[in-house]
Amino acid sequence: MERIRPRAADLNEVDDDDLIDWPPAACVVRGKAPAVSSASTATPDPLPPRPRPLLGSIRERDTPPENADAARPGGGKPLSAFRRARMQRSDPPKPPAPAPDAPLPLQDPTRDPGGGAGPEAVSTLLADIAQDNERKIAHMSYADREEELRDAEAFFGKDLLAKLAQRRAQPQAARGWPELERLSIDDAPIPSAATPPPAPTNDTGDELERLRATYFPDEPPTVPAPLAWTVEAPTVPDSEAQPRFDFHGRVISRPNDVYTEAPDATYLAGLHHHGQNPTAPGYTLEELWHWSRSHVASQRCMALAVLQRIATTYPLDRAADSDVHRMLNADACAVRARLLFTARYLLDDRHRSVARAAAECLAAACQSVSSVGTQVLLASEAPVAADPTLDWHAPHLDATDVHARPPSFHAPDASHLELLQHDWVDGLRTTHLFDALERHLADPDAPTAPVCEILCAMALHTSAAAQDLCARPTLVPVLVAHGATRSTWPLAKTPWPQSDALLALLRMVQVSKTCAAALVVQGALDPVLRYIILPPQDLLAPQAASYAHHEHVLATIALRIYAALGRYGLNSTSVREFQSSLPTWGAWAARIWPQLGDDDVRWYTMHALFDLLHVWTCAAIQGPAHGDLGANWPAVQGWHTYSLAVLSQRGSSSSLALVTQGCAAAHLATWYEAAQRFSLPADTAAMQQIAQALHTKWASMASMDMTAYAPRMAAQTDAATVQTATINLSRMARAWRAFLALAHATASTELATLAHAQLLAILRLPLRELCSAARAADSLVTAHRTCIVASCWGIHGTEALLRQLLALGPEEPTLAAQALPNMVAPAGPTVWAILAPFFLDNVRAPKGRASLVAALQNKAPLDTLQVQRPEPLAVDTDPRTGEELWQSRAAGLPLRIDWPLLAIDDLLHSGEAHVFNVRDGLPADWDWSEADVVQATLDVGLYVAEQHVIPSAYLWLAMIKIFLLELAPPAHPAATGAATGRDLYAWPPVATRLERLMAVADAPSQDHTLLLDEAAAHVLSPNMPLYQLYTDVLGLYESISMHHPLFARVLLPPLAMAYEADYRRLFWREYAMLLPGIRVGVDEAPCVRGARLDAYLWPCESDKDVLLAYAHALAQGRVSPAQPLLYAIAVHHTSAALWHDEGDWGIAPLPGVQALLARTVLTAPPFGLCAPPRG
Known part of the structure; x- marks a missing residue:
């Protein structure tokens, strides 16, 4: 029994009657017992009460031992604790002692009429009533429930029922610590009949949070994960929950609906699950993963079926913007990788029904992530094939940066899911998928259609999978059966042959000559001949459109297969x-x-x-x-x-x-x-007439501007537009190359000239942008780009040769290494001997690798029709410091646009550059100085720049780096590289070449569209922006230049108005002391965006700091008419800010700045503009 301790004042005259045993119910109504009052009901004594001691006198009361009256059993032996407790439970409870007469407190109206019932008991009672009502409703018929609903509406009204239903549908509060009932320390006043009970407050959560912050500040405000089991989970998920899917794989539009209005009483016994929200329709992906690991085979089959339909309904589409696509594609398609892994794992299930469902799910998953287009005619058109980039991190790279690469990947330490994200085909190969498919086909009743779809997806995406498939005599017949032998020809009834199976056989032939020979030996290609020997029926008679289309698709792929065999000389x-x-x-x-x-x-x-x-x-x-x-x-x-x-x-x-x-x-x-x-004998006249007819017909098409294709190949263009433009250009390039061959055979000069001009126009397009990792995700773009280069390779002319070199992709390092000496030779007899180590180290052609472009032109043996994947550059370390050797971020193919000047970057990093520090990086007889390297680099740069193939921004950036050679200390004091020379820009041979290169860079025919910061982003590392480079060159000019005129000119391009104001602020304010020595004429201003002086004057300056710097330079005499360019810039912008019309000058009025400029310029004699010129 719980006892209530009396007040201290009452302990002075304590009596046994004052120690009352209160019933438990009285102690839990409000968390404490009612107040005790032993005073009489008469009028109170007006005398003041006696003073109370701080502590009452303590008296010891004899408490009888428990069960003192309990009779001992026979024999008088004492009872054990176990028997005594058992007898206590069997005895009836004693009635509580009667309470003294006292005013009863007002009963809580929220409690039951009996009083004393605790909130837990009431909640339990209400819950029992609610469950009983639910059971009654569940066993009621639909008609009975409708009748009860009508009676309730007649009694309560529709509005009240609607509000009750709305309150029931509201979600519960957020998950947190359970509310705890706090006991009050002070005695509450006795409520009277006239005083209403206090309204319940809702600040319990705030009070708990205040106590937590005061006494437990280190505890988290929410329930930690290890203690999540101690609180009740919400039954309704929040709005951030995962989407729910129905059995068709579609997202349920209202996932939070609870179907309690079903027309029968069996809805609770129907299809539902035991997830966090079992009453909500559909399944989340996490619940489907859970079911796929179930011990019940039918549940695994159900999960696989739903996952299969989800993959089919929501394929990998980067352009899709739905919530489901974003969820499936998040984190580099982690959900799709898990789906592939789940299907592959269950393919080895011991239950045949589960294995078949897994095969169908894996086939659908492979098709959903396929990057090969569904149009088989486009996929088979190019004479060569290419592997798409399957790294799901690659599409997030910048398409404008052809040298951007996905993050490094170390396969031995990767999980299965990471392998699938990096390359899902290779990831499936590592799981021995082909072995599993062979075991799956061992079941004679197993369907082969899903296996065929999986094999097609594997073979069409990577050459390694196609090569492995050729060595599987059990799997190749599956493709042959679905592509040829299972159906009749000509087409009569369904099922028709699968064109994807024929396309997979074509890819296996294109992979290598060895694979093609293996297929010929196996006899796998013989059934395909029937599509050629028996042509489509519409060749002889009209045919239904659907039949004719499919027959021509099959015949086209069959012709492509035997054309590929003919290129190898096989069969x-x-x-x-x-x-x-x-x-x-x-x-x-x-x-x-x-x-x-x-x-x-x-x-x-x-x-x-x-x-x-x-x-x-x-x-x-x-x-x-x-x-x-x-x-x-x-x-x-x-x-x-x-x-x-x-x-x-x-x-x-x-x-x-x-x-x-x-x-x-x-x-x-x-x-x-x-x-x-x-x-x-040959009819030469007829051949010449054919050449003349071709010239006449296609000359009108050749008059079209080829530059219209340039915007379609830009980086900002969507992938579909880029693919279409690339395929059209490939068709044009192959056709004009064939016309050029016919013109040479028939000696047709007109057709040869037209074909050469068209091929050169194609080379002038931005073909390099098709080499980026983002574009390599489309295998058709890579294959047709290779066809374009092969068609244009070998046409004569200096510009054509240089553009051919720039168009080479990362799969052609051997051809680039062979072509570079011929490109560099015209610059001088010793230039190649000096620069060969730098160029070859940038290309790094592997030994023994043949060129596909050369093989397509019959200049090398043809061993494959597959574009080989580029291999990443090896990472080497310094033998002394162990640091990774430096190499340009633009190293490799395609060659950087300023490739003739790339040796300067190696000189800037000579202490850590790869070419200087790697073993055998330099030939044994290579003994050239830094001055020789700079001079040879400028010779090649001049030769190539005169062909107008390098934008002027790259030329100015290279000249800035030549001046920076004056301060190129090694990054590590113990580095292996040699120290660089000094004062190269002042050496007459170098100074003469720099002046010529500046003139070429400013030529009107040069490409002036790029700015320096855009060019720097392509060749410099991200931690070296152009602003940092410009700061370094300004500091170097201040320390060593002696106001050299060539050095001064390279400082000027960033001062143009096309650049950010930070460059002008740095030059005119931070380095104002340099201004008097820069005496560059107006006609010597570097061209920016095709303009000279206007590029530095318009639009007018609006930056306050730069305007004040202009004014101070004029007022202090740092800029004078003796410096024509700087003086014109300062006067123009200062005048525009002081006296301007917004319509003419293009800037809004600047009242505050105008006052500052006026005080600075007009009232600062003897340095103001009003002062007489100084003698």
Whole structure:
């Protein structure tokens, strides 16, 4: 029993009657017992009470021991504690002692009429009642509930029921510490009947927070994660919860709805889950991951089915802006990587139903993250293939920076999810996916369609997966079956052959000559011949559009496969097999050519047909690979009639028509050269007429401005537009290269001139921007860019050769290393010997790697039709300090635009540069000084700059770095590199070349669109901005320049109004003492954005600090008419600020600045403008 201690004053005359045992209910109503009053009900004594002692006298009361009256059992033995406690529980409880007469407190109206019931008991009672009501409602029929609802509406009213329903639907409070009932220390006054009870307050949470901040400041304001189990979780999730998906994989529009109005009583026993919110419809991804790990096979199948539909409904689309796409693509597509891993993990499940569901889910997941376009005709058009960049971090890189690379990745330390994010195909390969698929196919009842989709996705994305697939005799037949043998041909009924399976076989052929030979040996390509031997039905008779489209798709890919084999010289016996069907194909092409529209699917078939004729004609001239009589000159010498029939007709002017005629022209040129070689009769006049007809037809298209394609290839353009522009340019480049070959064969000067001009115009486009890591995510862009370079490579002319070098992508280091000596040789006899280590270290061509561009031009053996992935540059360290050796962020291919001047960067970092400190970086006989390197660099820079291929901003930036060579101490005192020289800019050979380079940089024909800061962002490291570089060069000019005129000119470009005011503020205010020595004329002002003086005057200056610096320079005589450029700048901007019209000067009035300028300039004799000029 809990006892209430009496007051201290009452202890003076304590009596047993005052010690009352109160019932427990009286102690919990308000957290304390009622007040005790033993005074009589008579009128109180008016005398003042006796003084109370601070502490009452303490008296010891004898308390009888518990169970003192309990009878001992027979024998008189004492009871054990266990038996005594048991007897206490069995005895009826004693009634409480009667309470003395005292005024009862007013009962709380919120309690039950009996009084004394605690809040916990009331809450329990209400909860029991609510649960009982829910059970009754659940077992009521729909009609009974409707009747009860009508009765309630008639009794309470619709408004009250609506408010009650609205209060029920409100979410609970945020999760936090449970509310604790605090006990008051002071006695509360006895409420009377006239005094209403105090209204309940809502500041309990604030009081608890105040106590926590006062006594427990180190405790967090919310429940820590380890103690989350101590509080009740909210039943309704907040608005930040994950989206919920239905069984179709779609997001539920109202995920917080609780379906309690179901028309039957079985809704609680239906489909629901045991997540945090089991009454909400649908599933979150976390709940689906949970179900995928269930011990019940059917639950795993359900989770996989929903995940499969989610992947199909929301594929990887960077342009999509929905909440679900953002959630799936967040953190470098971490959710998609987890989906792939879950499906791959369950593919090895011991339950066949789960394994089949996992195969379908994995196929859908692979298709959802595929970066290969769904249009198989576009995917098979290019003669070469490329691997897309599958690193999901790469799309976040800057597309304008061709040298931007994703963060370094160390595969041995990565998890499976990180491997999938870096390269999902390679990540699946590391899990031995092909072995799992072979085990899956061991089940004869297992469906093969998902396996085919997985194999297609793997083979179309990486050459390594396609190469591994060629060595799997169990998996290759799956592609052959779904691509050819499972369906009838010509098409009669569904299912139709899968074009993706044929496209995967084409990729396997393009990977390497070895893989193609393996497929030929396995006989995997023989069934594909039926699409050529038996042409599509519409070649002979009209056909339904759907049938004709699919038949032409299959025939096009089959022609591409055998064209690729012809480029390798493999399977030449197939020529004899489709020889009989070629007249049908040729007659169809000649008949249908004038009738085709611009986007007709039959253009692709015709293009593939003439490409096949051209390839096998070249193979026949070179001789059969196997010594048989398949591809030889007698077999192909009559094929030229097919090309003549097409080239002699006029038709569409689309890019597809252009590239198709280009293939026909290439075939005709090859045949004509072979006929002349074998001394066979050929109609030369007819050939020349064909060349003249081509010139006449396509000259109008050539008159179009090629620069219209430049904006479509810019970095800000979306990926789809860039892909379309690249494919069109590739078609044009291949066609004009074929026309150039026909012009050379027929000695047609007009066609040769036109074709050369068109190819040079294509080279002038920003092809380098297609080499960025962001663009490499599209394999079609990389493949067609390689075709453009291969088509334009080898055309004559200095500008053409230089632009070809700049267009080389990161996959062509061997060709770049071979071309660089020829590019540098015209600059001087010893230039290459001096600069070769710098250029070759920048390219770093691996040994034994062939060039695909050279192989496509028959200048090297063709071992692959696959664009090889670039290998990252090796990271080397200094042998003495152990620090990582420096290399330019623009190292590698594509070459930086200012590649002739790249040796200056190595000189600036000579103490830590890679070329100076790596083993065998310099040849043993290399012994040149820094002055020799600078002089040779300027010679190459002048030669290349005169061809107008380097923007002027890069030239000025290089000249600034030449002056910075005067202060290039090594970054580490113990570094290996040698010290640099001094006063190079004043050495006459260098000074003469600098002056010539400045004149070339300011030439009107030069490209002046870029600013220095934009050029610096491409070649300098991020921790070295242009402002820091400009600060260094100003300090160097102040210390050593002696006001050298060339040194002074390189300080001027950042003073133009196109730059930020920080540069002008630094020059005119912080380094004002330098102004008197800079005497540059107006005609010597460096060009900025194509303007000289106007670039420094307009728009007018609006920065207050710069304007005051101008005024002080004029008032103090630091700038005078003897300095024409600086004087014109200061006077112009000061006058604009003092006397200006907003319409003419372009700036708003500056009243406060005007007053300061007036006091500075007009009232400061003898230095003011009003003072007479000094003698």
